[in-house]
Amino acid sequence: MNEHAQNATVFLRDEARSAWHDNAVWWVRQKRDRAQHSVPEWEELRSLAQRIKAHALSRLADYLEEFERNARALGAHVHWARNADEHNRIVHGILRDHGVQRLVKSKSMLTEECHLNPYLIERGIEVVDTDLGERIVQLLREPPSHIVMPAIHLKKEDIGELFHVQLGTPKGVSDPKALTEAARHHLRSKFLAAQAGLTGVNFAIAETGGLVVCTNEGNADLGVALPPLHIACMGVEKIVPRQQDLGVFLRLLARSATGQSITTYSAHFHGPRPGGELHIVIVDHGRSKLLARSEFRRSLSCIRCGACLNTCPVYRRSGGHSYGVTVPGPIGSVLAPSIDAEKHAALPFASSLCGSCTDVCPVRIDLHHQLLAWRGEIAAQGLLPPDKSIGARVGRIVLSHTWLYRMVGSLARFALRVLPRGILYSRLNAWGLSRELPVPPAKSFRAQWRARGKP
Amino acid sequence: MEVALFIPCYIDQLYPQVAMATVEVLERRGCKVVFPEDQTCCGQPMANSGFQEEARPLAEKFLRVFEKYEHVVAPSGSCVSMVRNHYPALIGDRADSMRGRVYELCEFLHDVLKAPARGRFAQKVGFHRSCHGLRELRLGSGSERFVPSQDKVRALLVGIEGLELCETARPDECCGFGGTFAIDEAAISSRMGRDRIGEHEKNAVSLITGTDTSCLMHLEGLLRRDNKPIRVLHVAELIAQAEAA
Numbered sequence: 001m002n003e004h005a006q007n008a009t010v011f012l013r014d015e016a017r018s019a020w021h022d023n024a025v026w027w028v029r030q031k032r033d034r035a036q037h038s039v040p041e042w043e044e045l046r047s048l049a050q051r052i053k054a055h056a057l058s059r060l061a062d063y064l065e066e067f068e069r070n071a072r073a074l075g076a077h078v079h080w081a082r083n084a085d086e087h088n089r090i091v092h093g094i095l096r097d098h099g100v101q102r103l104v105k106s107k108s109m110l111t112e113e114c115h116l117n118p119y120l121i122e123r124g125i126e127v128v129d130t131d132l133g134e135r136i137v138q139l140l141r142e143p144p145s146h147i148v149m150p151a152i153h154l155k156k157e158d159i160g161e162l163f164h165v166q167l168g169t170p171k172g173v174s175d176p177k178a179l180t181e182a183a184r185h186h187l188r189s190k191f192l193a194a195q196a197g198l199t200g201v202n203f204a205i206a207e208t209g210g211l212v213v214c215t216n217e218g219n220a221d222l223g224v225a226l227p228p229l230h231i232a233c234m235g236v237e238k239i240v241p242r243q244q245d246l247g248v249f250l251r252l253l254a255r256s257a258t259g260q261s262i263t264t265y266s267a268h269f270h271g272p273r274p275g276g277e278l279h280i281v282i283v284d285h286g287r288s289k290l291l292a293r294s295e296f297r298r299s300l301s302c303i304r305c306g307a308c309l310n311t312c313p314v315y316r317r318s319g320g321h322s323y324g325v326t327v328p329g330p331i332g333s334v335l336a337p338s339i340d341a342e343k344h345a346a347l348p349f350a351s352s353l354c355g356s357c358t359d360v361c362p363v364r365i366d367l368h369h370q371l372l373a374w375r376g377e378i379a380a381q382g383l384l385p386p387d388k389s390i391g392a393r394v395g396r397i398v399l400s401h402t403w404l405y406r407m408v409g410s411l412a413r414f415a416l417r418v419l420p421r422g423i424l425y426s427r428l429n430a431w432g433l434s435r436e437l438p439v440p441p442a443k444s445f446r447a448q449w450r451a452r453g454k455p
Numbered sequence: 456m457e458v459a460l461f462i463p464c465y466i467d468q469l470y471p472q473v474a475m476a477t478v479e480v481l482e483r484r485g486c487k488v489v490f491p492e493d494q495t496c497c498g499q500p501m502a503n504s505g506f507q508e509e510a511r512p513l514a515e516k517f518l519r520v521f522e523k524y525e526h527v528v529a530p531s532g533s534c535v536s537m538v539r540n541h542y543p544a545l546i547g548d549r550a551d552s553m554r555g556r557v558y559e560l561c562e563f564l565h566d567v568l569k570a571p572a573r574g575r576f577a578q579k580v581g582f583h584r585s586c587h588g589l590r591e592l593r594l595g596s597g598s599e600r601f602v603p604s605q606d607k608v609r610a611l612l613v614g615i616e617g618l619e620l621c622e623t624a625r626p627d628e629c630c631g632f633g634g635t636f637a638i639d640e641a642a643i644s645s646r647m648g649r650d651r652i653g654e655h656e657k658n659a660v661s662l663i664t665g666t667d668t669s670c671l672m673h674l675e676g677l678l679r680r681d682n683k684p685i686r687v688l689h690v691a692e693l694i695a696q697a698e699a700a
Binding site: 004005008009018019026036039040042043311313314317318348349350352353354355356358359360372375376377378379380384388389391392393395396402405409412413430431433434435436437440441443444445446447448449 | 591597601
């Protein structure tokens with residue numbers, strides 16, 4: 001059994017809890033459906049978003065340079081990082097040069113992907129995630145299990161227990177309002193003490209050099225409004241060409257992510273605030289490899305709304321941690337193999353290819369077709385267990401010869417009828433672990449067709 | 456009208472009654488049904504496992520067997536989608552001539568013959584929308600998209616007297632079959648199927664119907680293991696039984 005399947009099996013062992021997780025995430029999918037139905041031009045917006053992203057990616061280098069020029073003209077510093085390691089060194093260098101000991105961060109999947117937090121903590125910097133869900137998983141020393149709702153795998157009782165131990169709330173308190181209030185007080189002291197604020201970037205506008213950061217808690221805004229130093233980390237794919245493109249993406253993002261008509265805070269940063277410094281770190285980390293591959297290029301259009309996770313019947317029943325990567329679910333299973341195909345070879349197979357992800361995607365990424373394309377790539381690279389390739393070869397040989405197919409079919413039906421249950425349902429039969437095998441008919445259709453007396 | 460039957464391999468070997476019902480439904484509508492006996496499998500099991508090279512000869516075989524027919528009909532949305540949507544990746548432009556001529560059964564009855572089902576089938580039946588029929592052939596509008604609501608299968612069945620076709624709270628969630636997914640991710644697959652069955656049980660249905668025997672085989676395997684009284688019936692069998700009544 002591959003690693004995802006093993007993790008999923010463990011997750012499903014607690015039936016009540018995994019059912020709760022499935023329902024909690026499905027509830028967000030339903031909110032998304034309702035929000036979508038308030039926008040008659042929804043499908044047109046999706047097409048527009050797809051085309052804007054496709055255009056931006058088709059001349060990404062030009063737009064990145066335009067963005068850099070305009071951001072510099074606004075007074076920002078722009079840094080380029082080829083990979084996670086360079087990104088972490090650059091961020092640490094900026095903090096070190098400014099004598100920063102205490103950093104507050106808003107949610108950034110890129111910095112999760114680069115494992116920035118442990119890098120900085122090892123170098124003596126206090127790093128505090130200020131998004132409530134991120135703070136919860138940080139206190140638990142766990143990675144986020146969802147890109148929009150990092151702590152969706154936890155129940156309020158789990159968080160009550162965590163806060164009792166870590167923040168000193170009374171034991172047994174699990175009222176969300178009380179817990180949020182406790183987190184608010186705890187975070188307030190961190191905000192006030194911070195010497196720098198780090199944010200992710202939702203959209204970087206080439207024509208202005210400005211950035212947009214979307215949060216529901218205002219934690220990005222507060223985190224960069226108090227200290228004088230703002231570091232914004234972005235993947236190269238975050239570029240949109242024009243300011244007016246935001247009108248398409250901001251409408252799609254919040255509705256797809258949480259079913260809100262707009263995120264509570266959509267903060268626009270055009271250069272540093274007076275007296276402050278803004279450093280923008282632009283990261284490749286495998287993205288240009290994807291850009292070079294026509295079959296996978298569209299995955300770079302992702303705006304990290306998480307809708308494909310929420311709709312995915314596999315994600316909902318296996319939990320985000322089962323994927324073992326920062327971005328789980330369908331989009332994560334497309335992105336991860338581009339970084340390390342061998343390590344993440346199982347992920348494109350963690351899908352029934354139902355295609356729901358493709359239909360919810362606000363930028364029309366053909367996710368289930370990309371998962372299928374990755375399966376081909378992974379098989380071609382010889383990264384599948386040998387029994388799979390032997391099985392496929394035998395299948396091809398049998399099915400290429402009609403006489404052989406007929407013979408094997410008859411034998412298989414015979415075996416299904418006569419073999420004792422102990423052999424048919426041995427541990428090797430993964431189908432039979434929790435399902436009955438079909439009851440074999442005496443005659444195939446083709447035999448019955450012939451008996452019907454037709455040519 | 457001459458119709459060439461494309462009977463998926465597992466239906467041929469394990470569910471011949473579904474293929475027979477397909478023949479009955481087509482013949483009742485005046486079609487001259489032929490069954491090209493050299494056919495085997497569309498190659499989807501290999502292609503979906505990543506083995507395009509092993510699937511390609513089967514796509515080529517499919518073309519050889521079926522290229523001379525104007526209308527090719529299969530009682531399976533998934534296998535039809537394989538030919539229509541995934542053959543181009545295997546055999547390029549040569550797939551083009553076949554793409555417009557291969558139909559899922561309900562699609563063929565609804566779009567080409569325009570011959571809805573008649574007769575009587577007085578039971579409460581759960582409707583399972585198989586994913587590839589729904590999202591790759593667009594047999595219905597689907598819950599994800601904001602497009603005018605349509606449902607070819609329901610439209611086809613609506614005239615059957617006494618039939619109560621029941622929707623589940625999640626109208627088009629996957630049952631978890633997914634081909635080799637059912638083996639590779641057996642725990643998730645089974646759980647998905649049991650969740651679907653649980654939704655149908657809330658409607659107190661006696662049967663679950665759908666366009667794809669593969670999904671029904673998976674659900675049937677779970678129903679039988681759990682000793683549940685619900686049975687599965689392919690939509691071709693349902694129509695054939697209704698029209699024979």
